[in-house]
Amino acid sequence: MTGVIARRLLGSLGAIFGASIIAFVIMRVLPGNPARLILGPLAPPSTVHSLYRQLGLDRPIYVQYWRYITQFFQGQWGYSYSDGAPVRTLIGERLPATIELALFAFLITMLASIVLALLVTYRRRPIADRIVRAIAYIGFGTPPFFVSLILLIVFFSTLKILPGPEGRLGAQVTPPATVTHLYTIDALIAGEPGKFLEAVEHLVLPGVALGMANFAFLVRLLRANLLEVSREPFITVVRGKGLRRWTAFRRHALPNASLPTLTAGGLVLGEFLAGSVLVEKVFNWPGVGSLVYEAILKQDFSIVQTFILLSAVMFVLVNLGVDLLYAVIDPRVRVRSVVTA
Amino acid sequence: MGALSVLERMRGLREDRGAPAGVRAPQAATDDADGPFALSVRNLRTVYELGHATVQAVREVSFDLRPTERLGVVGESGSGKSALALSILGLIEPPGRVGGGEVLLNGRNIVGLSERQLSSIRGREIALILQDPMSALDPVKTIGAQLHEAIAVHNPQLRRSALRRRAAELLREVDIPQAERRLDDYPHQYSGGMRQRVAIAMAIANNPSVLIADEPTTALDVTTQAQVLGLLDRLVDEHRAAVILITHNLGIVSEFCDSVSVMYAGRLVESSSCEHIFLGATHPYSEALLRCVPNPERLAEGPLPAIPGFPPDLSALPGGCTFAPRCSVGRELAVCHEQTPVPELVEGPSGSAIVECHFARERAARGSR
Numbered sequence: 001m002t003g004v005i006a007r008r009l010l011g012s013l014g015a016i017f018g019a020s021i022i023a024f025v026i027m028r029v030l031p032g033n034p035a036r037l038i039l040g041p042l043a044p045p046s047t048v049h050s051l052y053r054q055l056g057l058d059r060p061i062y063v064q065y066w067r068y069i070t071q072f073f074q075g076q077w078g079y080s081y082s083d084g085a086p087v088r089t090l091i092g093e094r095l096p097a098t099i100e101l102a103l104f105a106f107l108i109t110m111l112a113s114i115v116l117a118l119l120v121t122y123r124r125r126p127i128a129d130r131i132v133r134a135i136a137y138i139g140f141g142t143p144p145f146f147v148s149l150i151l152l153i154v155f156f157s158t159l160k161i162l163p164g165p166e167g168r169l170g171a172q173v174t175p176p177a178t179v180t181h182l183y184t185i186d187a188l189i190a191g192e193p194g195k196f197l198e199a200v201e202h203l204v205l206p207g208v209a210l211g212m213a214n215f216a217f218l219v220r221l222l223r224a225n226l227l228e229v230s231r232e233p234f235i236t237v238v239r240g241k242g243l244r245r246w247t248a249f250r251r252h253a254l255p256n257a258s259l260p261t262l263t264a265g266g267l268v269l270g271e272f273l274a275g276s277v278l279v280e281k282v283f284n285w286p287g288v289g290s291l292v293y294e295a296i297l298k299q300d301f302s303i304v305q306t307f308i309l310l311s312a313v314m315f316v317l318v319n320l321g322v323d324l325l326y327a328v329i330d331p332r333v334r335v336r337s338v339v340t341a
Numbered sequence: 342m343g344a345l346s347v348l349e350r351m352r353g354l355r356e357d358r359g360a361p362a363g364v365r366a367p368q369a370a371t372d373d374a375d376g377p378f379a380l381s382v383r384n385l386r387t388v389y390e391l392g393h394a395t396v397q398a399v400r401e402v403s404f405d406l407r408p409t410e411r412l413g414v415v416g417e418s419g420s421g422k423s424a425l426a427l428s429i430l431g432l433i434e435p436p437g438r439v440g441g442g443e444v445l446l447n448g449r450n451i452v453g454l455s456e457r458q459l460s461s462i463r464g465r466e467i468a469l470i471l472q473d474p475m476s477a478l479d480p481v482k483t484i485g486a487q488l489h490e491a492i493a494v495h496n497p498q499l500r501r502s503a504l505r506r507r508a509a510e511l512l513r514e515v516d517i518p519q520a521e522r523r524l525d526d527y528p529h530q531y532s533g534g535m536r537q538r539v540a541i542a543m544a545i546a547n548n549p550s551v552l553i554a555d556e557p558t559t560a561l562d563v564t565t566q567a568q569v570l571g572l573l574d575r576l577v578d579e580h581r582a583a584v585i586l587i588t589h590n591l592g593i594v595s596e597f598c599d600s601v602s603v604m605y606a607g608r609l610v611e612s613s614s615c616e617h618i619f620l621g622a623t624h625p626y627s628e629a630l631l632r633c634v635p636n637p638e639r640l641a642e643g644p645l646p647a648i649p650g651f652p653p654d655l656s657a658l659p660g661g662c663t664f665a666p667r668c669s670v671g672r673e674l675a676v677c678h679e680q681t682p683v684p685e686l687v688e689g690p691s692g693s694a695i696v697e698c699h700f701a702r703e704r705a706a707r708g709s710r
Contacts, residue, residue, distance in 0.1 A: 233472070237540065242465060
């Protein structure tokens with residue numbers, strides 16, 4: 001077990017190292033002098049030069065990298081030069097919104113794909129299967145920002161049953177008392193069901209828009225796995241023992257089919273945490289994604305750079321968690337690791 | 342075990358378990374259907390509807406099984422043996438379905454019962470052992486949990502400690518050493534032979550009166566095969582279960598079974614006692630199957646013969662006798678290609694048989710060898 005953890009950790013460090021190189025290089029290959037970029041075209045050359053040295057840009061490249069990476073892990077992510085505030089503060093303010101949206105999107109995506117995959121494989125109705133496959137194709141082929149717009153047109157402009165692009169809460173609603181920074185959970189803790197509903201209502205459309213493509217991916221994966229597992233002889237054996245079809249499905253087919261889905265789920269959650277820039281923009285969601293969107297427009301590269309590395313770290317951590325979970329759930333992984341450790 | 346000494350073994354066939362069930366004409370048997378039989382199958386029909394074609398996997402099959410009788414069902418791959426097994430248990434999955442007939446289990450027809458009713462019968466009155474010990478156990482559940490499940494589903498009143506005791510007992514009964522400790526192991530920590538023992542343990546957990554074993558030893562090596570078959574032999578005797586042993590290994594049939602049915606293209610083309618088949622098969626197909634068994638006495642005759650051609654496509658069966666295109670007797674005969682042979686009760690030198698062949702009577706009279 002410790003062998004598995006050590007190897008996975010090592011692999012994760014490798015991935016983070018790769019991402020840090022990319023984030024670092026992006027800054028260096030940009031044309032022009034970052035100091036000039038920060039100070040603007042009117043600043044005198046001497047000021048530019050002193051900032052250049054202050055930023056350490058005259059030092060050898062590996063020293064610069066070392067400084068960058070150690071500072072990143074110390075939480076010193078530099079300053080936004082469009083805003084002047086520390087990047088850490090800016091991202092810290094926005095991160096809960098992104099995490100809440102990602103978790104919500106993940107929850108509905110997983111639930112929807114499990115329910116629908118079970119429906120089509122358990123019932124074996126070709127029509128249901130075709131409908132789910134059609135939904136999956138549409139979800140696959142449509143970019144999330146476009147899905148966002150369609151959802152807004154249908155559910156906000158036309159049907160008027162869900163709130164529009166106004167962020168996490170309506171304009172008149174004050175956030176619940178802060179505990180976790182996630183409004184839904186904070187509202188529950190504070191015992192304010194009205195605010196909880198308000199927060200959920202605001203999560204639905206961006207959550208669906210964000211989850212659509214990955215729902216398509218997950219439902220197809222799970223459907224294929226379920227079909228495969230349900231044809232395994234052990235399902236027949238289990239039913240031969242006297243278990244009803246549904247019980248056999250639930251107790252034996254679903255756990256076996258969910259193993260690959262777990263891996264996919266990790267990828268999906270990592271993606272939700274890292275990549276909701278456009279969906280956040282469309283819904284005015286005050287998360288990291290819209291912060292990055294603005295930063296790109298303003299060429300505020302310290303935010304972009306931090307975001308790249310930070311999403312890599314989150315992605316890797318989520319998948320590390322999945323790998324460890326895998327070892328807990330699947331006895332074959334566990335034993336193999338004991339043997340190799 | 343091999344089939345090297347099939348004939349030798351047959352000569353000293355076990356007399357101890359009483360006379361082999363012998364043969365009953367299907368028409369006559371309907372009268373005493375709920376009489377002495379553990380299982381009576383009547384005109385069972387199973388089809389797979391694949392949209393463009395309908396595959397007839399089991400075609401109007403009838404047979405009877407007395408309590409503690411052991412019936413071997415032999416045939417090539419794709420002859421419908423496994424479909425027959427699953428049809429009896431009501432486990433045919435869509436697009437397949439049982440299209441007609443009756444399965445009388447201890448006198449009660451179980452075709453068309455609800456899933457709830459069937460599931461209370463499966464595992465308790467009739468149990469199943471499958472071919473592949475690798476995939477017959479759930480890889481992510483412990484052996485103990487899977488044994489618990491087999492017991493608990495029909496004994497919901499049992500507590501966990503009682504379940505565990507009973508599971509360990511079952512493991513000991515199938516000769517798994519250190520049974521208590523090995524309950525917590527997973528299937529991949531067991532060898533193939535041990536897994537097959539576990540499968541047998543699960544099947545006998547509730548003392549079923551009928552056990553269907555679909556190629557229970559095919560995936561095992563020869564020594565393990567012998568051990569597993571010996572174990573099955575002992576347990577079936579102890580638990581007084583009737584067995585349907587589905588296999589393509591005639592050696593196993595000769596060693597284990599009282600009676601045998603040869604399946605071809607979804608029909609039982611010859612049903613008789615083991616002596617009859619092994620000493621003088623009547624149907625040309627049974628005869629050809631026996632010729633394919635290696636026998637040192639026939640080494641001089643050159644390489645093992647094979648049956649020419651392939652089993653027919655079950656979605657487009659030819660008229661007449663389905664074996665005619667491959668048959669050494671009827672390949673050229675118009676009657677074989679045009680008329681479907683009816684089951685006929687014939688007397689041979691070593692007992693009676695039900696045979697579906699136009700020449701059954703003549704062939705039985707002279708013996709086929």
